[in-house]
Amino acid sequence: MPLIRGRRGSVAPGATPPPVLDDPDPESRWAAARALAGQADAVPELAAALRHETVPRVREAILTSLMRIGGSASAEAIVPCLRSEDAGLRAAAIEALQALPSAIAPMMAQLFSDPETDVRLLATELARNMKASDATRLLCDLIEHEPHPNVCAAAIEVLAEVGTPEALPVLERCSVRFALTPFLPFAISMAIARISGAEG
Amino acid sequence: MDDRDDGGSRAVRISSEEVERFCDFLYRRTGLSLSEGKRYFIDRRLEERIAATGSPSFRAYFSLLRADADHEIEFLINSFTVNETYFYREDHQLRCMTSNLLGTIVRQRPSGSTIRIWSIPCSTGEEPYSIALWLMENWPQVDNHNIEIVGSDIDTRALTAAANGIYGDRALMRLSRVIVDRYFKPIADGRHEIDEGLRNSIEFTRANVIDPKDMARYRDFDLIFCRNVLIYFDDASRRQAAENLYDCLRPGGYICLGHSESMSRISPLFSVCRFPDAIVYQKPEADHG
Amino acid sequence: MVEVDAAAKARILVVDDSSLVRLYYRSTLERAGFEVEQSINGIEAMERVLSQPIDLVIVDINMPRMDGLTFLRALRCGPSDISSLPALVVSTESEMRDIAEARASGANFYLVKPVAEAELVRHVCVLTGVSL
Numbered sequence: 001m002p003l004i005r006g007r008r009g010s011v012a013p014g015a016t017p018p019p020v021l022d023d024p025d026p027e028s029r030w031a032a033a034r035a036l037a038g039q040a041d042a043v044p045e046l047a048a049a050l051r052h053e054t055v056p057r058v059r060e061a062i063l064t065s066l067m068r069i070g071g072s073a074s075a076e077a078i079v080p081c082l083r084s085e086d087a088g089l090r091a092a093a094i095e096a097l098q099a100l101p102s103a104i105a106p107m108m109a110q111l112f113s114d115p116e117t118d119v120r121l122l123a124t125e126l127a128r129n130m131k132a133s134d135a136t137r138l139l140c141d142l143i144e145h146e147p148h149p150n151v152c153a154a155a156i157e158v159l160a161e162v163g164t165p166e167a168l169p170v171l172e173r174c175s176v177r178f179a180l181t182p183f184l185p186f187a188i189s190m191a192i193a194r195i196s197g198a199e200g
Numbered sequence: 201m202d203d204r205d206d207g208g209s210r211a212v213r214i215s216s217e218e219v220e221r222f223c224d225f226l227y228r229r230t231g232l233s234l235s236e237g238k239r240y241f242i243d244r245r246l247e248e249r250i251a252a253t254g255s256p257s258f259r260a261y262f263s264l265l266r267a268d269a270d271h272e273i274e275f276l277i278n279s280f281t282v283n284e285t286y287f288y289r290e291d292h293q294l295r296c297m298t299s300n301l302l303g304t305i306v307r308q309r310p311s312g313s314t315i316r317i318w319s320i321p322c323s324t325g326e327e328p329y330s331i332a333l334w335l336m337e338n339w340p341q342v343d344n345h346n347i348e349i350v351g352s353d354i355d356t357r358a359l360t361a362a363a364n365g366i367y368g369d370r371a372l373m374r375l376s377r378v379i380v381d382r383y384f385k386p387i388a389d390g391r392h393e394i395d396e397g398l399r400n401s402i403e404f405t406r407a408n409v410i411d412p413k414d415m416a417r418y419r420d421f422d423l424i425f426c427r428n429v430l431i432y433f434d435d436a437s438r439r440q441a442a443e444n445l446y447d448c449l450r451p452g453g454y455i456c457l458g459h460s461e462s463m464s465r466i467s468p469l470f471s472v473c474r475f476p477d478a479i480v481y482q483k484p485e486a487d488h489g
Numbered sequence: 490m491v492e493v494d495a496a497a498k499a500r501i502l503v504v505d506d507s508s509l510v511r512l513y514y515r516s517t518l519e520r521a522g523f524e525v526e527q528s529i530n531g532i533e534a535m536e537r538v539l540s541q542p543i544d545l546v547i548v549d550i551n552m553p554r555m556d557g558l559t560f561l562r563a564l565r566c567g568p569s570d571i572s573s574l575p576a577l578v579v580s581t582e583s584e585m586r587d588i589a590e591a592r593a594s595g596a597n598f599y600l601v602k603p604v605a606e607a608e609l610v611r612h613v614c615v616l617t618g619v620s621l
Binding site: 002003004005034037056057060061064067068095098099129131132160161162193194196197 | 215216217218220221224225263266267314332335336342343344345346347348349398400401402403412434435436439440443447467468469
């Protein structure tokens with residue numbers, strides 16, 4: 001019979017030299033990043049590696065490890081990636097930050113008043129995993145002061161999922177402001193319908 | 201929000217907007233797409249979960265769901281998908297394995313080396329045994345190669361059952377009479393025991409797909425079936441599992457997910473590969489990084 | 490509202506992580522006579538274009554797990570039945586370098602969000618060869 005019972009279905013991890021985060025070989029950097037998951041004192045090392053890592057897979061591993069460590073130091077290491085010109089890195093950073101809601105909560109006000117439009121826009125996603133009342137308050141504050149329609153649209157998208165009725169007057173005001181802007185009236189009316197949508 | 205029907209029991213009415221909110225959430229988190237024509241089906245399932253969690257309203261339930269309190273996502277997914285295990289489940293992937301994947305795997309491997317296939321989670325064994333049966337019944341080159349099949353699960357009771365290899369009619373329902381007669385023998389209570397040679401040829405081990413230490417003991421697999429488990433995990437756990445599985449595969453190795461699952465909700469580590477019978481995922485061959 | 494030849498029924502894949510954006514494009518394009526599929530990021534989009542006939546992809550750039558430009562580059566290197574798919578990028582990014590990068594990744598055309606319905610339909614008609 002060609003089916004053979006594994007002599008090595010599982011194997012003990014072999015003794016190899018410990019991988020390093022600044023190795024020229026991406027395979028080694030990948031392994032090093034993964035090995036540091038859960039090691040809180042590795043945050044500075046991971047943060048430094050994240051700043052100049054160009055291989056997407058290794059970046060993902062660094063971010064996963066920072067996610068697993070958690071805490072505000074990890075969040076602070078990731079936030080600068082929101083300014084990257086690389087769309088993939090920005091998206092990966094937001095994903096990682098979404099897993100750190102308590103670490104990111106004190107940073108939200110600052111992110112929502114960041115001078116860069118992209119940072120404010122991306123940060124709206126971080127409100128999604130928060131308690132509905134907190135998310136609503138933060139997103140409404142943003143919308144009231146936000147000049148850029150795309151940032152408002154991103155905030156409205158999240159409100160459509162998590163928004164409470166407190167958001168309704170803010171959305172109404174927003175719809176007046178952007179009455180002639182494409183898409184915004186549609187998005188606002190959808191969000192209003194979803195938020196007020198309880199029947200009976 | 202609350203309503204009372206004739207029976208005097210409380211039933212929560214769900215509005216269209218609430219259903220839309222729910223469907224968008226479910227689609228984003230899991231990839232499950234509920235068609236609008238199934239409103240009745242959706243409402244029924246939602247009402248069950250709202251009642252089961254003691255939620256006074258859809259809004260309260262939705263908050264609970266978003267926070268995944270008490271593993272509600274798992275209960276919810278189970279109420280919307282069929283999650284039974286049986287032999288030859290999702291056999292289009294088994295067909296893809298013999299029609300396409302093994303050909304590539306054989307070409308990539310040094311000749312004479314062992315082909316390694318992993319079923320994780322293997323539950324009570326239907327999946328790894330199905331792989332073995334399918335190979336013997338459907339792969340003309342099966343006798344030309346050594347094949348190692350490993351079945352792993354986090355649940356040791358399931359593993360014990362798998363090693364025992366005893367199944368009822370329901371588990372065998374997709375197997376032809378010929379195959380049942382060939383590989384199983386009837387035992388008491390109308391159940392069947394799978395052939396001893398097969399039982400002895402699968403290695404069953406305990407492993408947790410999220411645990412990097414567990415997973416570090418598994419390397420050099422050509423094909424992994426990881427079906428209907430990742431969909432239940434949160435984003436961080438899915439990423440961890442994906443990275444673990446990546447390291448367990450040879451470059452160019454393949455991974456198959458469950459029919460409702462997609463790497464789009466899990467990880468960008470793998471490439472999407474289309475074959476006539478299935479979409480599967482591949483670890484990149486050369487190291488592009 | 491622009492109407493298209495009823496026999497056309499070109500299939501459009503909308504790729505955007507925002508559910509409201511997808512809904513907006515879908516309702517606009519369905520009213521204009523197109524069939525619309527959706528995906529939430531580049532990975533799901535790749536699965537869809539590999540599984541069913543699509544005539545045009547409308548792609549956002551900022552999406553989780555696989556951004557729009559990475560998807561486009563993978564599309565252009567993909568099997569011959571998908572590698573030449575027309576691709577319309579619709580993004581919040583408006584700098585010349587973003588547009589240049591999108592073109593270099595394989596975009597056929599680029600629109601900056603938010604997009605008006607008529608503008609969307611006009612571009613979709615041109616890129617699918619459907620007469621206005």
